[in-house]
Amino acid sequence: MIQPAARAYDARKSEPEIQAWWQTSDTYEKVKQLRSGARPWYFLDGPPYASGAIHLGTAWNKIIKDALLRYASMRGLNVLRQPGWDCHGLPIEVKVEEKLGIKTKKEIEQRVGVEKFIKRCKQWALDHVALMTEQFKRLGVWMDWDNPYVTFTNDFIESAWWTLKRAHERGLMRKDLRVIHWCPRCETALAEHEVRGEYYDVKDPSLFARFKLRDRPNEYLLVWTTTPWTLPADMAVCVHPEHAYARVAVGNEVYILAEALVEKVMKELGIEEYRVLDSKEGRGLRGLRYKHPLLGEVPKQSGYVQHHRVICGEHVTLEEGTGCVHTAPGHGEEDFAIGARHGLPVFSPVGPDGKFTQDAGKYRGMFVKDADRVILDDLRRKGVLMKHGVITHTYPHCWRCRTPLLFRATDQWFLSVSELKPKILEKNAERVRWVPDWAATRYVNGVESVGDWCISRQRYWGIPLPIWVCQRCRETIVIGSLEELKGAAKESIGEIDLHRPDVDRVTLRCGRCGAEAKRVPDVLDVWFDSGIASWASLGYPKRSERFEQLWPSEFITEGEDQVTKWFYSQQVVSVVAFDEMPYKIVLMHGFALDEHGRKMSKSRGNVIDPQEVIDKYGADVLRFYMLSAGPPWEDLRFGWKGVDIVARMLNVLWNVHVFATTYMALDEFDPKKIDLERVRENFMPEDSWMISRINSVTRDATEAFQKFDLHHAARTLASFVLEDLSRWYVRLVRERVWIERDDPRKLAAYVVLYQAIHTLVRLLAPIMPYVAEVMYRDMVKAADAGAPESVHMLPWPSIDERAIDAKLERGMSIVRAFVEGGAAVRQQAQLKLRWPVSKVLIRTSSSEAKSALRGLQGVLQGQLNCKELVLLGPGEQSAEFRLVTKPNTQRLQERLGRLSQPVIDTLQKMDVFRLGAEVQRYGFAGLQIEGQKVSISSEELSFEEELQEGFAAVSTEFGRIAIDSRMTPELQAECLARELVRRLQTMRKELDLAMEEQIDVVVGTEVDEYIKLLATQQDYLSREVRARNLRICRASEVEEPGYMKEWNVDGDRFKLLVKRLPA
């Protein structure tokens, strides 16, 4: 039996209840079971980082995934939805350091010990996995929460090792001295992609220095730099080979700099008197030797004097500086590259902690940025410094601790991405579908600009590099699994945890020379961890069955920042391991921003906690809001107003549900016992229309889901609920539902409502899983014990194309346009909607519109609340509402004189519509008057609408509508009756009467003629208020007992009495 739904829907109460029920009845497992035999569909979850609570962006990400996965599951696919957790890496290390009060890297090894540190990191990750899992569950996200993939398990680590071994075997991994970004606080290298997006404005010194040439007296190279601390490592000065360089005389001295920059630089240096001596291409300067400015301070440089020369490089620009670029191969990427080409030594006298080493001579022990000042002083003292200022520019920072990064030359391990690039791009173009398609362009541009991937980190909490190096012959051994390690280890190791410090202790015997091999102490870049997720999460290579069945994954979706991160790292390692793409479809989604389009950040104080939204509105509203706010791939501006609108939509949806279940329950409607054929015979036009609509909506929503246009799916559903279901269908069937007998037309309305809601809850299920479940339970499950227990076990609704009647839908929208027009006329004429009118005239602007209305006149007339409806097509006239020709008498007389009168007579006799069409088409009309041809221009006549007295009219999209606003005694009686019904209903409600309960009523009025008028409405009144006896009399005759109330109805006083009947 269908049960009347709760009066109001309280998501905050219902959602946890439903969730608990899902839990106890194991609904998710049952759904999985149902699809277990179907075609597998491998979704790969991009693992969120297991640190801290979820934010709005994380919530959106999972909401998108959940909606699509629920949809895919309803479409009958066996969806694989294992959640992942990214657990390694610096962010967790930093948190644990904070907790343990650790300030430097040394303390980890010396004070705390690596073992304890790792233990704490793992615990931190586990705690946050648990915390975030609960938050995702509350969002209604259905995934295998009890069986996630976690990047710190031995299995996962072994997958990484296996992949690295593949890379090694293919010659794609190598150790190299490289200048890379280095964080002096975390004391580790950072990869290119870790630095992306981490450029912030900083203030740095800006200085001009002069380097004295050795072979030309009083001649100098003029050099500009913002990093004085790199001068101790200076090896050469680079100029552009093709740009012109000038020799500029200032007093007795000559400066060399780019000709194009002479004026600008001299101005900046404050030199007004100077003379350009000559100028030649940069390549002409090649080989000029100069005296290193800090030769005395950095003794080590004395060994390099043969290198201190001018070299040429294409990377030199003339945008800033002097065109003479100070080059320190140990401290800059470009410097390193050009240095390598010219055989310059990589001198990098800076330690991991950012302090100068022994090699830096005088500056030894100073932190490099602190040394800036000392170096500046030295330069000034030595007459090298020409000018010293401050510049604001963007500079890379550590993404975890915001420390400005340094460039430092160190030994690191690299994946040779440059070799793989062509393959990556080729396979990507061939195999991967990007949504939206322009994301692919963005991706390809990104890939084209990247270099090799530095995968080593000098840290602790990560996958240890499985690389052992022989202490004698330097042979490199890469281990691919724990088994392999056991076999190669010098001593038996048993089941160890594959993290540091356990693996650090394992030593191998070198296969080549037999000496001891020790592990390289580095760990892996975490982006490698997540990169291998598509097979590591399947347990490959240890177990290959699932991998062979499922890989590559069908679908992934993450935020736009992942284009150059996870989307990329996955493709790289996948090509390393398999020469294939790891996923087939990738949906890029946007960022969650605040309502002004700014990034949410703690410092701005504009962060929205998803929990806050859930507490106020529930998860369904948050989900629907985030999915409907815009296309997934555009940034989402979060605004509370938008959330509130969704909440109201949900409320209307619920009201429809309450309406339907209330009356169905009252009439003990049983959808199982319906003779559909008989019901269909009793369909009203609006019933067929509703069936057509629900099928159109199913079609539209399905198409939208297929295209990942989640916003269109959501908006289609919202508009269906509000416009079609609530504002139109329920409005049309309301009266039918009041019929008390078992009327077949009422039954028809129930059947249609039932079918509409039954379909609707399935369409809504992926977006609003909670309320869909509740509605399904109240209406479908309650009536049919044999129905599946959860809406999420049902298949996606199919589309009945035959039920879609485009003409009917169009006709109905025309009806609605005229009903709205009618409301506008009534407002003009001050006629309440409740008051019936005697006549309405409609003239459609096209014959199509008129024919579309055929069959819907009843609906139209009912909603227009009129006694008579006259439907006119274009060109049809009626006495009350006609178009007439108005010739411009004065003009015609002036031009035609005597002839004007017959012309006017003729014009007025002509068919106004044909005349109008002719004038509109040609600009004039031709007549034959008394044997003469006369041409009438459009200025000489006009057309006017003539409305009969008492009528009012407005235009709509489909034509004009006119209403007779005159009142008759009969109409007045009806109006009065309706006013009284409304008030009696209020009184019923105040008495808290059950809907079907009967009453006795006495209506008292002070106006005698009303007694006569109302007598004609006796039946109507009784029926509407469910009165057994209804008496109409003078107000003074109304006597208690009963509930009595006085009312003012449009200026007249009434006394109404309602008597409750004994049960």
Add this chain to the structure above:
RNA sequence: GGGCCCGUAGCUCAGCUUGGCUGGAGCGCUCGGCUGAUAACCGGGAGGUCCGGGGUUCGAAUCCCCGCGGGCCCA
């Protein structure tokens, strides 16, 4: 400096792929209605240089070019 995206009502966004009749919705504003779906709901109205300029076309919010402004990614 480069790549990609965005710019439509006071606000948030549809429409643009495939050019065409009067450019839509919600919110807000304003006026009104309804009261057995009711801490709701419904209707009317006002409100637009479709970022600017040029081009293609009979016709441009839509296609092309150039600017301006914003976002993201990269230098």
